[in-house]
Structure formats: C-alpha cells, structure tokens
Amino acid sequence: xxxxxxxxxxxxxxxxxxxxxxxxxxxxxxxxxxxxxxxxxxxxxxxxxxxxxxxxxxxxxxxxxxxxxxxxxxxxxxxxxxxxxxxxxxxxxxxxxxxxxxxxxxxxxxxxxxxxxxxxxxxxxxxxxxxxxxxxxxxxxxxxxxxxxxxxxxxxxxxxxxxxxxxxxxxxxxxxxxxxxxxxxxxxxxxxxxxxxxxxxxxxxxxxxxxxxxxxxxxxxxxxxxxxxxxxxxxxxxxxxxxxxxxxxxxxxxxxxxxxxxxxxxxxxxxxxxxxxxxxxxxxxxxxxxxxxxxxxxxxxxxxxxxxxxxxxxxxxxxxxxxxxxxxxxxxxxxxxxxxxxxxxxxxxxxxxxxxxxxxxxxxxxxxxxxxxxxxxxxxxxxxxxxxxxxxxxxxxxxxxxxxxxxxxxxxxxx
Amino acid sequence: xxxxxxxxxxxxxxxxxxxxxxxxxxxxxxxxxxxxxxxxxxxxxxxxxxxxxxxxxxxxxxxxxxxxxxxxxxxxxxxxxxxxxxxxxxxxxxxxxxxxxxxxxxxxxxxxxxxxxxxxxxxxxxxxxxxxxxxxxxxxxxxxxxxxxxxxxxxxxxxxxxxxxxxxxxxxxxxxxxxxxxxxxxxxxxxxxxxxxxxxxxxxxxxxxxxxxxxxxxxxxxxxxxxxxxxxxxxxxxxxxxxxxxxxxxxxxxxxxxxxxxxxxxxxxxxxxxxxxxxxxxxxxxxxxxxxx
Amino acid sequence: xxxxxxxxxxxxxxxxxxxxxxxxxxxxxxxxxxxxxxxxxxxxxxxxxxxxxxxxxxxxxxxxxxxxxxxxxxxxxxxxxxxxxxxxxxxxxxxxxxxxxxxxxxxxxxxxxxxxxxxxxxxxxxxxxxxxxxxxxxxxxxxxxxxxxxxxxxxxxxxxxxxxxxxxxxxxxxxxxxxxxxxxxxxxxxxxxxxxxxxxxxxxxxxxxxxxxxxxxxxxxxxxxxxxxxxxxxxxxxxxxxxxxxxxxxxxxxxxxxxxxxxxxxxxxxxxxxxxxxxxxxxxxxxxxx
Numbered sequence: 001x002x003x004x005x006x007x008x009x010x011x012x013x014x015x016x017x018x019x020x021x022x023x024x025x026x027x028x029x030x031x032x033x034x035x036x037x038x039x040x041x042x043x044x045x046x047x048x049x050x051x052x053x054x055x056x057x058x059x060x061x062x063x064x065x066x067x068x069x070x071x072x073x074x075x076x077x078x079x080x081x082x083x084x085x086x087x088x089x090x091x092x093x094x095x096x097x098x099x100x101x102x103x104x105x106x107x108x109x110x111x112x113x114x115x116x117x118x119x120x121x122x123x124x125x126x127x128x129x130x131x132x133x134x135x136x137x138x139x140x141x142x143x144x145x146x147x148x149x150x151x152x153x154x155x156x157x158x159x160x161x162x163x164x165x166x167x168x169x170x171x172x173x174x175x176x177x178x179x180x181x182x183x184x185x186x187x188x189x190x191x192x193x194x195x196x197x198x199x200x201x202x203x204x205x206x207x208x209x210x211x212x213x214x215x216x217x218x219x220x221x222x223x224x225x226x227x228x229x230x231x232x233x234x235x236x237x238x239x240x241x242x243x244x245x246x247x248x249x250x251x252x253x254x255x256x257x258x259x260x261x262x263x264x265x266x267x268x269x270x271x272x273x274x275x276x277x278x279x280x281x282x283x284x285x286x287x288x289x290x291x292x293x294x295x296x297x298x299x300x301x302x303x304x305x306x307x308x309x310x311x312x313x314x315x316x317x318x319x320x321x322x323x324x325x326x327x328x329x330x331x332x333x334x335x336x337x338x339x340x341x342x343x344x345x346x347x348x349x350x351x352x353x354x355x356x357x358x359x360x361x362x363x364x365x366x367x368x369x370x371x372x373x374x375x376x377x378x379x380x381x382x383x384x385x386x387x388x389x390x391x392x393x394x395x396x397x398x399x400x401x402x403x404x405x406x407x408x409x410x411x412x413x414x415x
Numbered sequence: 416x417x418x419x420x421x422x423x424x425x426x427x428x429x430x431x432x433x434x435x436x437x438x439x440x441x442x443x444x445x446x447x448x449x450x451x452x453x454x455x456x457x458x459x460x461x462x463x464x465x466x467x468x469x470x471x472x473x474x475x476x477x478x479x480x481x482x483x484x485x486x487x488x489x490x491x492x493x494x495x496x497x498x499x500x501x502x503x504x505x506x507x508x509x510x511x512x513x514x515x516x517x518x519x520x521x522x523x524x525x526x527x528x529x530x531x532x533x534x535x536x537x538x539x540x541x542x543x544x545x546x547x548x549x550x551x552x553x554x555x556x557x558x559x560x561x562x563x564x565x566x567x568x569x570x571x572x573x574x575x576x577x578x579x580x581x582x583x584x585x586x587x588x589x590x591x592x593x594x595x596x597x598x599x600x601x602x603x604x605x606x607x608x609x610x611x612x613x614x615x616x617x618x619x620x621x622x623x624x625x626x627x628x629x630x631x632x633x634x635x636x637x638x639x640x641x642x643x644x645x646x647x648x649x650x651x652x653x654x655x656x657x658x659x660x661x662x663x664x665x666x667x668x669x670x671x672x673x674x675x676x677x678x679x680x681x682x683x684x685x686x687x688x689x690x691x692x693x694x695x696x697x698x699x700x701x702x703x704x705x706x707x708x
Numbered sequence: 709x710x711x712x713x714x715x716x717x718x719x720x721x722x723x724x725x726x727x728x729x730x731x732x733x734x735x736x737x738x739x740x741x742x743x744x745x746x747x748x749x750x751x752x753x754x755x756x757x758x759x760x761x762x763x764x765x766x767x768x769x770x771x772x773x774x775x776x777x778x779x780x781x782x783x784x785x786x787x788x789x790x791x792x793x794x795x796x797x798x799x800x801x802x803x804x805x806x807x808x809x810x811x812x813x814x815x816x817x818x819x820x821x822x823x824x825x826x827x828x829x830x831x832x833x834x835x836x837x838x839x840x841x842x843x844x845x846x847x848x849x850x851x852x853x854x855x856x857x858x859x860x861x862x863x864x865x866x867x868x869x870x871x872x873x874x875x876x877x878x879x880x881x882x883x884x885x886x887x888x889x890x891x892x893x894x895x896x897x898x899x900x901x902x903x904x905x906x907x908x909x910x911x912x913x914x915x916x917x918x919x920x921x922x923x924x925x926x927x928x929x930x931x932x933x934x935x936x937x938x939x940x941x942x943x944x945x946x947x948x949x950x951x952x953x954x955x956x957x958x959x960x961x962x963x964x965x966x967x968x969x970x971x972x973x974x975x976x977x978x979x980x981x982x983x984x985x986x987x988x989x990x991x992x993x994x995x996x997x998x
Contacts, residue, residue, distance in 0.1 A: 258629055261426065265419070286536075286629075292545065293545070293554065294554045295549060
C-alpha cells in the first residue's frame with residue numbers, strides 16, 4: 001500500500017515534471033520561432049547593409065592604397081614608371097628574429113657590393129623571412145608576383161631556401177644564397193645557386209678536424225631544421241668512416257634556450273668532444289652556458305653559425321673552436337670594419353660575391369631570370385670569399401678555416 | 416644510468432618549480448574567480464621584460480628592479496581584471512567567453528612585447544655562469560636551488576594562506592558561492608581584485624626567477640601557461656597547493672620520460688597528460704583525497 | 709601586378725571562408741566550442757599532401773583529407789562526450805596541442821619542423837591548375853558548394869535540431885533525441901570541410917609545417933567566427949573578407965615585416981576583444997555566445 005502510494009507519488013511527480021518540461025519546450029519553441037521571424041527580418045536588412053559595408057570598405061581600401069602609393073612613390077602600381085632597363089633583385093632573409101644577425105650581415109654585404117658595382121639600374125627589395133618556411137613562401141610570392149624580380153639573394157637559412165626553391169624554379173627566377181649550406185640544395189633546381197659550399201664539405205672538414213686532434217668519441221648537438229639535420233648527417237658519416245664513434249646525437253628546436261635535457265643525455269655518453277651545429281645564436285649561447293653549468297668536460301666545437309658577436313660576448317665560450325667558411329680577403333675585412341665599425345661577420349663576404357655574380361650577369365646584358373641563369377652557368381671570377389665558379393648544380397667549392405675564441409675574439413688557428 | 420636518472424630528477428624538480436610558480440598564481444585566480452585567466456602566462460613574461468628593461472636597459476640596481484617588477488606586475492594583473500574581466504562578468508557572460516578573452520589578451524600582450532622588444536631572446540646578465548654544485552655526477556646551479564626553495568615555501572605558505580587566514584577563507588567563500596558571500600558581508604569585488612593582485616604578484620615572482628634562469632623571449636608566455644595550466648589541472652585546479660603539486664609531477668614526468676623517448680617528445684608528454692586528465696579526471700588528483708574521505 | 713595580389717588574397721579568403729563556415733556549423737549551430745578546428749585543417753592538409761606526393765591522384769587525396777579529418781573530428785567528440793562548458797573547450801584545446809605535437813614529432817611521416825615543400829598544384833585528369841586565377845575559380849567552386857550545402861543543412865530539420873541542442877541539450881535529450889549522434893554528425897561534416905579547406909590551402913601555398921596549424925591560426929579562426937557572428941553563414945563570409953583583407957593590407961603597404969607579423973596578431977586579438985566586450989553577437993550573429 002505504502003509502496004504503491006510512493007510509486008504513485010513518484011510517477012505523478014515525474015509526469016508533472018514531464019508536463020511542465022513539455023510546456024517549457026513549447027514555450028521555448030514559440031519563442032525561438034518568434035526569434036527566427038524577427039531575425040529573418042533583421043537579416044534581410046542586415047544583408048543589404050552588409051553589401052553596402054563591404055563596398056565601402058573596399059573602396060576605402062583602394063583609395064587608401066592609391067593615396068599611399070602616390071605619396072611615397074611606391075612601385076606597387078608601377079607608378080614610378082621604372083624604365084624597362086631596371087633589374088629588380090629580391091632579398092630574403094631574417095631581418096628580425098633570432099637569426100637576425102646573419103640576415104643583417106648579409107644585407108650589409110649586399111649593400112656594399114651594390115655600391116661598389118656602381119650599377120644604376122638595379123633595385124633591391126628586402127623581405128624579412130625570419131628563417132621561417134611559411135614567411136619565406138609569402139615573401140617569395142610577393143617578390144615574384146608583385147615586385148617582378150628576376151633574381152633573389154636568399155634565403156639565409158637552408159630550411160627557408162628549400163621551402164621556396166620549387167617556386168623560384170617554376171617561375172624561372174634565379175635564387176642565389178650566400179649562406180644556405182644544406183646538402184639538399186645541390187639538387188634543388190637549375191635556377192638555384194649559392195656562393196657558399198655545401199655542408200658535405202664542411203662535414204668532412206669538421207670530422208677530420210676533430211679526429212686529427214686525437215678525439216675519438218664525438219657527440220653532436222644540432223638544430224632540428226634543414227641546416228642542422230643536413231650537416232649532422234654528413235659530420236657523423238665522415239667521422240665514423242675515419243674510425244671515430246658518434247656517442248650521442250641530440251637535436252633541439254630552433255630558438256630553444258633550455259638544452260639541459262639534451263645535454264644530460266650527452267653527458268651520460270661521456271664524449272670527448274661536442275660539436276654544436278646551430279644557426280640560432282640564442283640557442284648557441286644557451287648551449288654554451290649550460291655546458292659549463294653542467295660541468296661537461298668535452299672539447300667544444302661549433303659550426304660557422306657560432307662565429308658571431310653574441311657568442312664572442314659569452315664569457316664561458318673561451319676556447320671554443322669553430323669551423324668556418326672563408327672570412328673574406330684582408331682588404332674586404334678592412335673595408336667592412338671601415339664602413340660598419342664591426343669585425344667581419346659570417347656570410348658577409350659570400351653575400352658580397354653573390355651580388356657580384358648577379359651584377360656581372362647584368363653587366364653582360366641579362367635582364368630576366370632565364371638570361372641571368374644562363375650567364376651564371378658560365379660565370380667565373382675571383383670573389384672576396386674565394387674563386388666563384390658554379391658547377392652544374394649551382395654549387396661552389398670552397399675552403400674552410402679554423403678559428404678559436406681567445407679572450408673574446410675569434411683568432412685564426414693553424415690547421 | 417642512475418646518474419642519468421638523478422640528473423633528470425633534478426631537472427624535473429627545477430622544471431616543476433618553475434611551472435608551479437606559474438600555476439600557483441593561475442590557480443589562485445581561478446579558485447577565486449572561477450574562470451581561466453590564460454593571460455597569466457604573459458604577465459609572467461612581461462615581468463621578465465620589465466626586469467630586463469629596468470636592470471639591463473636603464474641600469475637601476477638589481478633589487479630596485481626586482482621590487483619595481485613585482486609592483487608593476489601586480490598592478491597590470493589588477494588592471495586587466497578591472498578593464499576586461501569585470502565588465503564582462505557584470506554582463507553575466509559565461510566562463511567560456513572569459514576564456515576566449517583571456518587567450519586574446521595573451522596573444523595581444525605577447526605580440527606587443529614582440530613589437531617593442533623584438534622576437535629574440537633577452538639576457539639578464541645578473542648571475543655569473545659557473546659550474547653548478549655537483550653530487551653523484553648530477554649538477555644543479557645555485558639559482559635552481561633557490562627556485563626550488565622559493566617554490567616550496569610558496570606551496571606551504573599559500574596552503575596556510577588559503578586555509579587559515581581570513582582573506583584566504585574569504586577567497587574560497589567567494590569562489591564557492593558569490594551571492595552568499597555578498598550576503599554574509601564579504602566584499603566580493605574587493606576580494607576578486609585582491610586575488611588578481613596577489614596572483615599577478617606571484618606571476619611577477621615567477622617571471623623574475625624564470626628570466627634569470629632561462630632568459631626571456633616573447634613566446635615563452637604561451638608555453639609556460641600551458642605547462643602551468645597542465646600542472647594545475649593534474650593537481651586540482653581549484654586548489655593552489657594541489658596545483659603546485661601537480662606542476663611538480665609534470666616537471667618530473669616530462670624529464671624522466673625523455674630518458675626513454677627522444678628528447679623532442681618532452682612537450683608531447685605534457686600535452687598528452689593534459690588531454691588524458693581533461694578527459695578522465697578534470698578535477699585533478701586532489702579530488703581523490705576528497706573521495707577517500 | 710595588383711591584380712595578381714588581389715587574386716592571391718581572394719584565394720586565401722575563399723579557403724578561410726570554407727574553414728570559418730565549417731567551424732560555425734560546429735560552434736554556432738551545434739554549440740560545440742571546438743578550439744581544435746585548426747588541427748582538423750592541418751590534418752586535412754597533411755593527409756592530402758602526403759597521399760598526393762606518394763602518387764595518389766589529387767581527387768582521391770582531397771577526398772581522403774576530408775574523410776581523415778572527419779575521423780579525427782569523430783575521435784574528438786567521442787573522447788569529450790561527457791564534458792561540458794569550458795572543460796569541453798579546454799579539452800579541445802588539449803586535443804589541438806596533441807595533434808600539433810604529433811605533427812611535430814612523427815618526423816618519419818611529417819618531416820616535423822622541416823615541413824614539406826614543393827607541394828604540387830592539383831592535377832585533375834591531367835589538367836594541372838597552375839596559374840592562380842584558375843585556382844581562384846577552383847576555390848570559389850568549392851566555396852559555392854559549401855555555402856549551398858550548409859544553407860540547406862541549416863534550414864533543414866537536422867539543422868533545427870542542432871540549434872535546439874545548442875540552446876538546451878538537456879531538454880532535447882529528455883524529449884528523446886540522441887544528442888550524441890547529432891554531435892557526431894555535425895562534427896563530422898564540420899571536420900570534413902575543414903579537411904577539404906586544408907587540402908586546398910596546402911596545394912596552393914606549396915609548403916606546410918606544423919607551426920602553421922597552431923595557436924596563431926586558432927585565434928584567427930575563432931576571431932572570424934565570433935566577429936562574423938555565431939550561427940550566421942553570412943557573418944562568416946563577411947568577417948573572413950574583412951579580417952583577411954585587413955591583415956594582408958599590412959604587408960601590402962610595405963610595413964617592415966617586424967611590424968607586420970606581430971601587427972596582424974595584435975589586430976586579431978584587439979578586434980576579438982572589442983567584439984566580445986561590446987557586441988558579443990558579432991556582426992550578424994543571432995545568439996549571444998553563452
């Protein structure tokens with residue numbers, strides 16, 4: 001009896017709830033339907049308003065851009081009426097971001113070469129790519145489609161160069177890099193050149209250097225991008241073929257400043273030498289500091305990316321040994337110091353030569369990308385970073401030097 | 416192998432301390448206001464930049480710079496609440512909107528910093544680099560030890576604060592039931608303001624230690640708040656001591672995990688843990704204690 | 709010259725509009741606050757690229773990209789079934805991070821941070837869409853199909869059910885509707901189109917890496933949908949146009965790239981904050997975000 005009454009109460013309760021919920025739902029449905037009617041009215045008007053709005057926005061934009069270009073004489077619309085004689089060259093590299101010091105060094109080299117060449121009909125358009133593949137793609141699309149460049153000096157970082165090489169190739173625009181050393185670039189295309197040797201050579205040179213110093217256990221700390229991966233592979237291959245042993249290989253993300261994890265694993269392997277392959281000064285500095293903090297007792301080597309002022313300023317980097325490409329002729333080094341007040345920076349000589357390669361092609365009458373390419377295929381001259389002659393892949397051969405950091409300056413070492 | 420594990424454990428404790436410094440402020444703000452203040456991460460980094468500006472750029476003394484940083488951070492956090500979150504809350508927007516607003520603030524501040532200071536890393540050259548203290552082939556630097564100590568003190572201190580002091584209790588009251596707290600006579604808006612003040616003060620502290628230890632770059636804020644948030648979720652986001660505890664767990668798991676995995680997977684470990692916990696135990700480990708009771 | 713650039717922007721607008729529309733279906737109409745939408749975009753991109761560069765014809769690759777994204781969308785809904793409100797949003801954010809991690813670390817498949825370059829333009833029955841103008845038509849075709857399909861869905865009984873679910877899931881369940889199935893369906897459609905957009909994007913830009921589908925893009929897409937207005941297809945279209953034009957304008961007027969990069973993000977976040985604070989309905993939204 002009690003049970004049934006409870007059940008009865010429960011069912012009534014549920015029923016009541018159900019009924020009230022139904023009512024609420026019905027109410028809501030009504031409300032929603034009202035809303036929909038209202039909104040459809042509003043939307044109708046809103047639709048018209050939207051079109052007018054878009055129209056106004058677009059017209060405003062166009063007016064704005066026209067005003068801007070006529071005031072600044074920008075070439076977006078071809079308003080400055082450049083003569084058909086002008087050759088436009090693009091520059092792609094990191095002008096901001098952690099690799100900016102390389103970008104600016106190369107920019108200086110290019111500007112020096114432009115000035116020294118005394119060419120009047122060449123215009124350089126600079127794009128900042130921050131060593132990022134995506135930025136590089138945006139930049140090259142703009143350079144090719146809007147600025148209509150015939151050639152591009154860049155990119156600085158191998159990863160960015162490889163990302164855009166197919167685009168340059170397809171559009172028959174010459175790309176000449178002063179600093180991209182990844183072995184992959186050798187096969188990147190007919191229009192892809194460089195005035196810096198591929199890391200297949202530096203890897204061999206570095207391996208021999210370490211081996212010749214009597215060190216047999218090598219650990220490698222490398223940046224996880226095209227440059228680092230390429231170099232690491234060649235270094236390891238060469239070192240092992242000489243008879244050495246690579247006991248640890250650790251990679252880090254570009255810009256990462258906490259390398260303790262990687263260094264912990266490296267330390268465990270007890271290497272006699274650590275080779276740092278990095279084109280990110282922030283990471284290089286962090287690595288050097290943390291190596292000291294963790295008490296890793298190995299001889300430290302670095303690729304040419306470490307031959308920069310930030311590293312020189314790092315007090316703990318004393319005795320760092322760097323393998324580097326040519327630092328330029330003494331005359332060029334002196335000119336650089338005179339004009340910029342700075343000690344010669346990596347890749348500036350190579351940048352000077354890359355502009356000059358293009359300049360010589362232009363002086364021979366080349367204007368378009370294909371014409372410049374044909375000229376470069378047969379070019380041979382003596383540049384400030386060495387002899388420039390492109391092989392069938394657009395590569396140059398080169399020599400390397402060894403530098404040691406002594407008292408905050410990089411000193412050429414015998415090797 | 417054991418020296419490797421010892422070093423990784425130490426690394427984990429250091430990482431855990433850093434994350435817990437971030438998580439503590441975040442959790443304090445969440446537990447009082449009941450929404451996620453993701454922009455907390457960028458206050459941490461902003462503090463690092465303020466320290467950099469005062470100490471390395473302008474050249475004020477170190478202690479003056481530290482003090483200013485703490486004061487400025489607290490104020491900025493307080494201002495953000497006053498100008499963005501409070502107005503939104505008055506309109507009774509859901510915590511999801513507040514979440515999105517806080518993420519927008521995070522992106523906004525991060526990019527403002529990048530605009531003004533550049534995207535590179537800034538070095539605060541206060542500590543000399545030298546080899547750390549060593550035991551059993553594992554090294555740890557003095558600054559790292561100090562960080563661990565401060566973080567532990569914070570853990571205990573905040574625990575006492577939340578449980579014993581009247582302000583702490585008021586904060587918990589407001590978070591539990593704002594209306595009731597108002598009725599009982601607690602000035603809930605003042606309590607909320609204070610929570611932002613104190614939480615951002617903690618962010619400032621975190622920023623100072625982190626920037627001394629690792630330097631600062633604009634994108635660090637996002638990374639830190641993700642880790643701090645993960646730690647808080649694992650520990651129990653509404654309890655400050657639990658969040659700190661959870662952060663240590665993240666730090667340790669991350670670092671010990673890469674003994675077995677390639678180093679690149681360190682971040683992935685945290686993300687996976689975050690996702691798993693959000694799916695299966697969003698209240699965090701702290702809820703286990705309550706269930707046992 | 710300017711026309712080339714205009715075409716470039718319009719292609720981006722087209723692709724992002726498809727992305728915004730698909731997110732609006734999940735977020736605006738179904739109430740699924742999916743912060744991982746950009747991951748579905750990325751998964752579509754990678755799927756299409758990996759298949760296409762292994763030799764699969766483009767048509768198959770793009771369809772596969774839609775299907776694989778839909779699968780991941782399904783996984784997302786499945787794993788977050790029991791969550792509500794901000795926990796759901798946060799779990800989807802966690803999902804986005806996990807996907808990012810996978811793209812970054814499974815180097816043998818995705819090449820991780822090295823990215824994949826040299827992605828070929830679509831080739832359909834040996835007709836290669838090489839020039840940008842044709843690509844624009846191609847994208848607009850997809851956009852048209854998407855718009856028509858979505859309009860139909862939104863006005864259909866299914867669409868009404870989705871909106872009812874967004875407004876009051878509990879009542880809908882009491883009335884006997886299987887809301888889980890609704891969520892799966894809605895998310896699958898949303899993810900499918902996100903994947904398609906990803907494929908269109910990858911084959912246009914020619915290069916992808918995991919960073920292109922991470923936090924910056926998440927904010928961009930959420931901004932578009934919120935600014936355009938929740939539950940309004942028209943709003944998504946208009947908002948995409950405005951926001952993409954604004955951000956590309958910065959690059960166009962030759963501001964130094966150090967300003968363009970953060971400048972764009974600043975614009976998105978300020979617009980988003982303003983809309984959230986002043987006009988949470990967005991431009992054309994019908995419902996306040998609740």
